[in-house]
Amino acid sequence: MSSSVTLTINQLSQASSMLVLVLSLTSVTLGGIGLIFNILIFIRPPLRxxxxVVYFFWSTCFSLILILILQPVRILAVSFGIDQTTFxxxxxxxxxxxxxxxxxxxxWFIVLACIDRFFHSSANARVRRMSTLKTxxxxxxxxxxxxxSIHIHSIIYYQTVYQPDRFGNITPSCSPEKSFxxxxxxxxxxxxxxxxxxSLMLLFGxxxxxxxxxxxFIIPAAIDHNQTIRRTDAQLLRMLxxxxxxxxxxxxPLSILQLYSSFTGNFSKTALQLAQESFAFRTASALTYFAHSSTFYMYTVTGTIFRTELFKIVRRCGRTIRNIVSTNRGEIY
Structure with a gap:
């Protein structure tokens, strides 16, 4: 292996590690804060x-586990080489x-939220009755x-696999074997x-x-209550x-790369090609977390009712902080 190729591989490795670390820390920090705000907002009386919103709430709970527990574990493994799953x-x-x-x-809870909006907005009273908290x-x-149940296959097929790294060295990793x-x-x-x-989200949206x-055309636009309902439905639809x-x-991108890797798994690849694929995989994997960590910021931009409840929480926190400061000052004097 020439010195220039070795240098390129090292640069790709360093760039990959730095990029993944920056993306992951951004996702965990901003995503964690945003997801906590999501939960606080979704339990507010006007929304709960x-x-x-019940679907939004549970989707957020699962995202919170992913972003604040599982993603930090992957940061340690990918960026710092601390990965107990290999042993x-x-x-x-x-x-x-x-x-x-x-x-x-x-x-999938977001899919259910889209279906609920479809039921809720139907002109058929029987269909509308399917949009309930019990349902x-x-x-x-x-x-x-x-x-x-449908993800049990990952428990069965994930193994400690020995395969070449970006330098061509054989190392253990926790991954599925490159087979069918x-x-x-x-x-x-x-x-x-x-x-x-x-696709289901788009369809029901x-x-x-x-x-x-x-x-x-069915409900007169002059009725304030109906206008409020339509505005809420439109805001929830934009959020979805x-x-x-x-x-x-x-x-x-990650799914496409996985397909590419599976179809080219039997091809002979150089160390440089392996390094390039590793860079692409690590970057695409880090990006997938933003689909779950960015929800708070999307909801804030697209949903007026969401922003309204957020401002109420912020104002309440501001009043609480001012009261604490005033109390502490009174005790000092």
Whole structure:
């Protein structure tokens, strides 16, 4: 291996480590703060009665586990080389099972939220009655069981695999063996985690928009209550569509790379090609977390009702801080 190739590989490795570290720390810091605000806002009285918000709340809970617990573990493994899963097969299986479950649950609860909006906006009274808190709780329980069940394959097939790193050295890693399952996993992530839920979100989002437009001709626009309902529905729809776009942008690249890797797994590759693929994989993997850590900022930009409740929380915190400061000053004097 020439010195120039070795230098390029080292530069790619350093750039990859720095980029992944910056992206991951940004996701954990800003995402953690935002997701905590999400929970505080979704339990506010004006919102917690909405079945749609119940889905938002549980999606946020799973995202919080992913961003504040599982992503820091991956930061230690990818950026600092501290990875216990390479030496403990049980941890290897549990960690990746948890990552797949939390990511999928977070996305699929948003799908259920879109379906709820479709039910809620229907002109058919029987369909509208399907949008209830009871339905939301049952749907969340059933979907959680399904998601846990369909990801059992990761516990079965993830192994401690010995494969060449970017320098060509044989090292252990926690990953699926490059066999039929590797190809299956790329297709699985693309369909179950990226394309399929996003497509359903878009479908029911458009159907909801159609229902809302039809309601304008059925319900007189002069009724204030109906105007409030339509505004709320439109805001929730914008919040959902924004998240759909972000899920596609941040999750599709990794699925494409996994498919590429599975189809080229039997090809002979140089150390430089392996380093380039490693750079792409590590960057794409870090980007997927932003589909879950950016929800607070998307909701703030697209939802007026969300911003209203956020400002109420901020003002209340401001008053509490001022009262504490005033009390402390009084005690000093």
């Amino acid at each position: 009665r909405e079945p749609c 403990n097969l049980g941890l290897c299986k549990i960690e990746w099972f948890a990552i797949y479950v939390t990511r999928s649950a977070s996305s 939301a709780r049952i749907s969340i329980l059933v979907m959680t069981i399904i998601i846990f 399952y590797y190809t299956f996993l790329g297709l699985w992530n693309m369909v179950v985690y990226s394309l399929f839920p996003s 458009l159907l909801t928009l159609k229902n809302i437009r039809q309601q304008r 569509l924004a998240q759909v776009i972000f899920i596609i942008i941040f999750t599709l």
